[in-house]
Amino acid sequence: DAGVTQSPTHLIKTRGQHVTLRCSPISGHKSVSWYQQVLGQGPQFIFQYYEKEERGRGNFPDRFSARQFPNYSSELNVNALLLGDSALYLCASTLQGADYNEQFFGPGTRLTVL
Amino acid sequence: GDSVTQMEGPVTLSEEAFLTINCTYTATGYPSLFWYVQYPGEGLQLLLKATKADDKGSNKGFEATYRKETTSFHLEKGSVQVSDSAVYFCALMNYGGSQGNLIFGKGTKLSVKP
Numbered sequence: 048d049a050g051v052t053q054s055p056t057h058l059i060k061t062r063g064q065h066v067t068l069r070c071s072p073i074s075g076h077k078s079v080s081w082y083q084q085v086l087g088q089g090p091q092f093i094f095q096y097y098e099k100e101e102r103g104r105g106n107f108p109d110r111f112s113a114r115q116f117p118n119y120s121s122e123l124n125v126n127a128l129l130l131g132d133s134a135l136y137l138c139a140s141t142l143q144g145a146d147y148n149e150q151f152f153g154p155g156t157r158l159t160v161l
Numbered sequence: 162g163d164s165v166t167q168m169e170g171p172v173t174l175s176e177e178a179f180l181t182i183n184c185t186y187t188a189t190g191y192p193s194l195f196w197y198v199q200y201p202g203e204g205l206q207l208l209l210k211a212t213k214a215d216d217k218g219s220n221k222g223f224e225a226t227y228r229k230e231t232t233s234f235h236l237e238k239g240s241v242q243v244s245d246s247a248v249y250f251c252a253l254m255n256y257g258g259s260q261g262n263l264i265f266g267k268g269t270k271l272s273v274k275p
Binding site for chain 1 (some may be wrong): 197202203206248250262264265267
C-alpha cells in the first residue's frame, strides 16, 4: 500500500510569492495534519483537517491556509512568503480525527524562500 | 501550554554502546507520549509510544517508560548500531487541549561510529 505522498519534493520561491503544497493520505485515512519543520527544530503543528473540516489550528499567521477535498487529499497554501517560511513541510494522515490514532508522515516538501 | 524538552545533541557513540536520550514534558491532563525517528532526507517514523503512566513502549531494541511522577519519557537502547544514526524526536499528544496534534521536542541527532 502506498504511504502518505506529498508534492512537490522541493521548490524554490521568492519573497512575496504564493505557494501550494499537496498531500495525499493513506487510502482510508480521513484526517490530514500539516506541520512545519524549520532546520534544526522539531515539527510544529499548523493545521488538522478531518472530513473536510478544520479540526485544529496551530499558532501560525493567516497567510497560512489549508483545505481538504472530498477524496481526503489536502492542500496547504502560504501567501506573501517570507524568508522565515523556508522549512520542510510535513503532512501526516490518520484513520480518524477525534481520538488517538497513529499519525503517518509523508516525506515532506522542502520549501526554500529566497 | 504543553511542551516537550529533550537533551541537546549531537550525541556521538561507538557501535554497541548504551544510549539514553532524555525527554521531559509539561502538559495538563494525561497525554500520550511518543518517540519518532527521522533518517536523513526522510519524513518521520513512529518508533514507539506509551499512552498511560507506567506503560513501556518498545521497538527495534529501543525502550521508553512513561513516568508521570517525573514527567519523563527517556529513550534507551542497550547496544546501538551504525544504522541507528538519525534524529530522534520526543513528542506528546494531549487530547484535552490540542485536539490531537503532536507537540515535538527540538530533536536529538545521534551519530553512531563503527
